[in-house]
Amino acid sequence: MDFTLIVALVIALALIFDFTNGFHDTANAMATPIATGAMKPKVAVGVAAVLNLVGAFLSTEVAKTVSGGIIKEGDGGIQISPEMIFAGLIGAIVWNLITWLRGLPSSSSHALFGGLIGATIIGVGAQAVAFDVVLAKVILPALIAPITVGIVAFLATRLAYAITRRDPGKPDGRGGFRYAQIFSSSLVALSHGTNDAQKTMGVITLTLIAGGYQAVGSGPQFWVIACCALAIAIGTYTGGWRIILTMGRGLTEIKPAQGFAAETSTAATILASSHLGFALSTTQVASGSVIGSGLGRRGSTVRWGMAGQIALGWLLTLPASAIMGAFAAGLALLGPIGILLDIVIGTVVVYVLFQWSKRDRVSHDNLHDIDDAGHVVKIKKTPRKPSRKDRQKVAL
Amino acid sequence: MIDWSAFFVVAAAALVSSAIVVSLYSLGLRLLTTAGRIPDVEPAEFTGAITVLTPARAAKNAKRARKARKANPLTANQKRLAQYAGYLCFAVCGLIVLYGVYLIVPALHD
Numbered sequence: 001m002d003f004t005l006i007v008a009l010v011i012a013l014a015l016i017f018d019f020t021n022g023f024h025d026t027a028n029a030m031a032t033p034i035a036t037g038a039m040k041p042k043v044a045v046g047v048a049a050v051l052n053l054v055g056a057f058l059s060t061e062v063a064k065t066v067s068g069g070i071i072k073e074g075d076g077g078i079q080i081s082p083e084m085i086f087a088g089l090i091g092a093i094v095w096n097l098i099t100w101l102r103g104l105p106s107s108s109s110h111a112l113f114g115g116l117i118g119a120t121i122i123g124v125g126a127q128a129v130a131f132d133v134v135l136a137k138v139i140l141p142a143l144i145a146p147i148t149v150g151i152v153a154f155l156a157t158r159l160a161y162a163i164t165r166r167d168p169g170k171p172d173g174r175g176g177f178r179y180a181q182i183f184s185s186s187l188v189a190l191s192h193g194t195n196d197a198q199k200t201m202g203v204i205t206l207t208l209i210a211g212g213y214q215a216v217g218s219g220p221q222f223w224v225i226a227c228c229a230l231a232i233a234i235g236t237y238t239g240g241w242r243i244i245l246t247m248g249r250g251l252t253e254i255k256p257a258q259g260f261a262a263e264t265s266t267a268a269t270i271l272a273s274s275h276l277g278f279a280l281s282t283t284q285v286a287s288g289s290v291i292g293s294g295l296g297r298r299g300s301t302v303r304w305g306m307a308g309q310i311a312l313g314w315l316l317t318l319p320a321s322a323i324m325g326a327f328a329a330g331l332a333l334l335g336p337i338g339i340l341l342d343i344v345i346g347t348v349v350v351y352v353l354f355q356w357s358k359r360d361r362v363s364h365d366n367l368h369d370i371d372d373a374g375h376v377v378k379i380k381k382t383p384r385k386p387s388r389k390d391r392q393k394v395a396l
Numbered sequence: 397m398i399d400w401s402a403f404f405v406v407a408a409a410a411l412v413s414s415a416i417v418v419s420l421y422s423l424g425l426r427l428l429t430t431a432g433r434i435p436d437v438e439p440a441e442f443t444g445a446i447t448v449l450t451p452a453r454a455a456k457n458a459k460r461a462r463k464a465r466k467a468n469p470l471t472a473n474q475k476r477l478a479q480y481a482g483y484l485c486f487a488v489c490g491l492i493v494l495y496g497v498y499l500i501v502p503a504l505h506d
Contacts, residue, residue, distance in 0.1 A: 037439025058501045136399075148407045155411065156418040163422035166429070176425045176435030180489070184417075187496050194500050256437075260421065264414045271499050272409035276402055 006082045006339065007211045011204050013089040015231045018200035020096040021108040022052060022235020025196060027243040028105070028266070028286035029189035032259035035248030038181040041239070041364035047182075048189040049237035055193020056229030060201065060219050082207050083332045083339065084116070084123040089203070090346045091115030091325030095317060097353045103242035103250070103362075104313035107281035111321040112199060113138055118322030119329035134318075142314055145280045146288030149269045153289035156261035157296025164257065177256035184263035189236075191270050192282050197232040201225055241362040247287065250306045252294025262286075262293040284314060417492050424485030431478035432468050 029051075030044040039047065092108070092115035099106040113134070120128050166172045201220040204227075208214040214221065220228075248254060254262070266282075266289045273280045287310055294302040328346070331338040428435050470478065498504050 038437075055500070058503070141403075144403065148403075149410065152407070152411045152414055156414045159415060160418050160422045163419060164426050164429070171429060171434045173425045173429035173434045175437040176428070177421070178437040178439065179435075180421050183490075183493055187493060190497065191500050257422075261414070261418050264417050265410065267496060268414040268417070269406065269410040271496050272413070273406045275499050276406055276409075280406075 004211075006086065007207055007213070009339070009343075010082050010086050010089065010207045011227075013086060013093065014200050014203045014207075015227055017089050017093050017096070017108075017112065017203075018197065018228050018231035019235035019238075020093055020100070021196050021200070022049075022232040023238045023240040024096050024100055024106070024108050024235075024243060025192055025283060026236045026239045027247040028282045029185045029192060029263070030239075031244045031247030031286075032254050032262055032290065033178075033181045033185045034244055035254045036178060036181060036256045036259045038178040038185075038256065038259065041241075041244075044185070045237050045239040045364070047186060048192075049233045051186055051189040052193035052197065052236045053229050053233035055190045055195075056197035056201075056232060057225060058190075059194040060198065060225065080116075080120060080128075080206075080210070081123065082210060084119040084329055085203060085207055086339070087119035087123070087328035087332045087342065088112070088115035088117075088325040090328040090342055091118055091321045091323075094324050094346065094349055094353075095321035097350060098320075099313055099317070100240050100242060101353055101357055102309075102313070103246040104310055105243050105247055105283045105287050106310075106313045106317045107142070107283045108196065109199060109281055110138060110142065110314070110317040112203070114318040114321030115325035115328075117318070118325030118327075119332075121322070122326045122329040123333065138318065141280055142284055145269070145273075146284045146291070149265055149285045149288040150292035150295070152269065153262045153265035153292030154296040156265050157258050157293040160257040160261050161297060174255070174257050177260040180260045181256060181263060184260055184267055187267040188263055188270070188282070188286070191267065191274065193229075193232065195270070195274060195282065197228045200228045200231070204228070239364065241364060242357075245362060246306065246310070247290055250303065251287070251290050251310075252300055252302045254290070254293065255297065255300075258293040258297050258300075261296065262289040265289040265292065413492070417489055420485045420492075421489050424482040424489070427478045427482030427485065430468075430470070431475040431482065432470075433479055 026045055026048055030039070030048050033039045034041050034044050038044075089112075092111040095106075095111045095114070096108055099111075117129050117134065160177070164172050164174055201224050204224050205214065205218075205220045208221075208224075209216055209218075252258075266286045269285050269289075270280060270282055287307075291302055291307055294300050328342050331342050331345075334341070425435060468475070
């Protein structure tokens with residue numbers, strides 16, 4: 001197959017993956033402020049999109065170490081071919097869309113790694129995958145991070161309620177946490193931009209280097225940064241409303257104090273971990289902190305069934321996208337016809353998933369009319385729009 | 397294998413920093429409330445997580461709030477002090493958030 005064509009295909013797919021990454025992860029930052037009414041849904045995703053766009057330009061640290069040594073590429077290792085990256089991306093995109101359809105917040109990075117691992121196993125062989133690195137850098141952090149951040153968010157929520165607690169009936173001013181939520185969730189969105197857009201930049205740069213279009217060891221070029229930034233921003237603005245619903249309402253009922261505590265814990269954990277070179281999945285950290293804050297407020301309940309489904313989704317993400325990546329890689333090995341088949345099958349699957357999603361549309365305008373995440377069924381229209389008088393009688 | 401020392405540093409840093417930010421902001425709200433300047437922030441939109449009270453219940457709450465404000469034992473100066481202390485708490489929170497932005501952008505600290 002023409003080498004330039006396959007490189008162009010990889011870049012196009014990488015940008016599509018970046019888009020799905022963006023809309024999958026809008027919920028990490030914006031589910032809680034939307035749930036507490038700190039920001040209108042459209043405003044929230046707009047803010048997140050702009051911050052992701054800005055964030056993508058701010059740092060290229062992650063892009064330079066994208067594969068994180070998981071696939072032994074480069075000197076002394078095995079060259080991963082653009083066909084394998086292509087197959088891996090197909091696996092990652094399809095898995096991202098399946099989890100989105102189910103409203104599950106799963107890690108896009110795990111999907112990407114899974115797809116690449118599966119493709120590499122088929123294309124090169126299992127010896128090309130550093131399984132010890134996978135265990136240490138992907139699987140163990142995925143188990144530990146949500147629990148740790150859950151504890152942090154639990155304590156933060158307890159603190160927030162303890163400090164603002166007053167005698168019953170006296171106003172406690174907890175509505176003021178809504179202002180704070182705007183800032184804490186923006187911080188999460190910004191750090192997401194600096195992390196996640198990088199992964200796609202890294203993939204594209206890796207392909208360009210492999211194709212000889214770019215010097216070995218050089219960072220991403222400006223047009224790559226700009227395209228990735230734009231793709232993730234558009235994805236974020238599109239908003240994965242199903243996942244926002246799951247994170248904002250499916251796990252627990254979130255009040256402003258909880259939302260602020262959860263977002264602060266998420267932001268602090270992600271900042272600390274990326275600053276100390278210990279990569280964690282934003283999605284898992286954010287979900288863990290929502291559960292932690294749900295446990296932290298007296299009288300609130302955590303829907304453990306939903307939490308279990310999400311955890312199951314996390315466990316499945318790596319193997320499932322690996323299997324799909326491996327399948328795509330198997331076809332790609334057939335040569336140009338295989339690549340074409342990959343594209344056709346991929347397009348059909350994506351089309352079917354989108355048609356499926358139309359059966360129970362979830363978007364910014366019907367977000368609050370939907371009963372329960374996981375069982376996305378439209379129950380009833382809001383009986384009436386609350387009047388201005390009602391708005392002043394809000395219980396917090 | 398997993399780098400446990402790095403992991404504990406991350407966990408401790410996250411715990412301490414989020415505890416400080418949340419405590420400071422809560423303290424700021426508490427001080428403003430004590431000063432009688434209750435920060436009422438309306439939700440931008442009514443969502444499933446927000447309970448709208450019945451008018452009777454809301455009126456009762458408002459009456460209690462008025463009573464509590466009247467019964468505020470603080471002098472005017474004390475109130476002002478509490479108010480400014482609250483603003484100070486918010487300002488420190490803002491600085492910590494700016495430090496977070498500083499950490500995000502490598503160009504600033506390399």
